Amino acid sequence: MPGVTHDDAPPLADLMPWSVAPPRLGRGWPAAPDPASLKARWDALMKAEGADREALFEPTRSRTLHSAVGQLPGRSTGTERLLRAQGPCPEPVRVLAAPFDEQWLIPDHRLIDAARPQLWRVADERQVFVVESPEGGGPRLLATSLFPLLRTGRVRPLYRRPGGAEPNLAPGLLEHLAARLGQAPGPVDVLAWILASVRPDLTVPLTDDPTLWSQGVATGRRMLWLLRRDGDRPKLPGGRRPYVRAPLPARPRTLDYDPDEETLRLDGGRISPVPCEAWDFEAGGVRVLEQWFTSRTADAEPGTLLALRPAAWPQAWTSELLELITVLTLLAELPAQNPEPTLTATDLRTAGVLPAPDSARRPASVLDAAEEGPEGQLALL
Secondary structure, three states, rough: OOOOOOOOEEEEHHHHHOOOOOEEEEOOOOOOOOOOHHHHHHHHHOOEEEEEEEEOOOOOOOOHHHHHHOOOOOOOOOOOOHHHOOOOOOOOOEEEEOOOOEEEEOOOOOHHOOOOOHHHHHOOOOOOOEEEEEOOOOOOOOOOOEEEEEOOOOOOOOOHHHHEEEEEOOHHHHHHHHHEEEEEEEEHHHHHHHHOOOOOOEEEOOOHHHHHHHHHHHHHHHHHHHOOOOOOOOOOHHHHOOOEOOOOOOOOOOOOHHHHHHHEOOEEEEEOOOHHHHHHEOOOEHHHHHHHHHHHHHOOOOOOOOHHHOOOHHHHHHHHHHHHHHOOOOOOOOOOOOOOHHHHHHHHHHOOOOOOOOHHOOOOOEEEEOOOOOOOOEEOO
């Protein structure tokens, strides 16, 4: 990762001006690595009554069984108070729960302390959410097509409106880059450059050298593909791929790594080859593989909804783990980008691109669909 410098590289916050604080669940049980557990938890909550339902729900100052809130944008869920709610579990949705950890969420506003509806309004198949990751090792930015639940830094959507409309870039930036580069980059190209070249202090050195720009964009697009994991499945070069050498136990409790054999051990189960780069890959100073494993095996307090989980290790988790090992290995092999900024913040201010107007730092008005408010009322936006 490039080191911190004191040149005139523009901050990410100026290049992508609209950002939102990270969502906050307030309770762990509405998210899980598998959707079946979420439906079991919801059913248990619906069957409980009175004080038992309240204890299972785990109320906070922001959410209790009496809270009156509307639907999440784009979701069809009940809006009556949970104190008297009944019915089936809302269909779980895929989310990014932690760095490189795709899980599932019950998308019900009544369960979430701070859901950030402005993010749900712009979440669709075209959207890319950029999430700041803490310093301490690993990529400083993550990108995902899924709704981001990471409790790290701010979230910057690539687009301010659904359908890939109105990029969340400083007004005039794309046009200025086109004039300086002699080519017309799109919003995804700029995002790719940002991902490949961002520094630990979240400044982004820009270049007006077409060759350097193309190289950085190519690296960033590769990184973006691996982070989003959409389309074709990633594969290691040369036919190498991790696979299960010894069956994984029904309930693995420990995770260890043997660097000499390039083997990941889940109790008596073995997966190899696992390159050292994958095992050592960190996000925010934490090993990604260890965090991923812990989120699926850590003990939960008996009698809580969080304790409702698979009785045995699902096959789907093994497939996800094998793909994660591949993704981390390929990310670690990407060439480092450390360009000198030849297109500086001063240049952008002189051109009138910076500072971005205050309107660019606020969410756009998205009124394409009606949203149901508390107790079935029409929400006023």
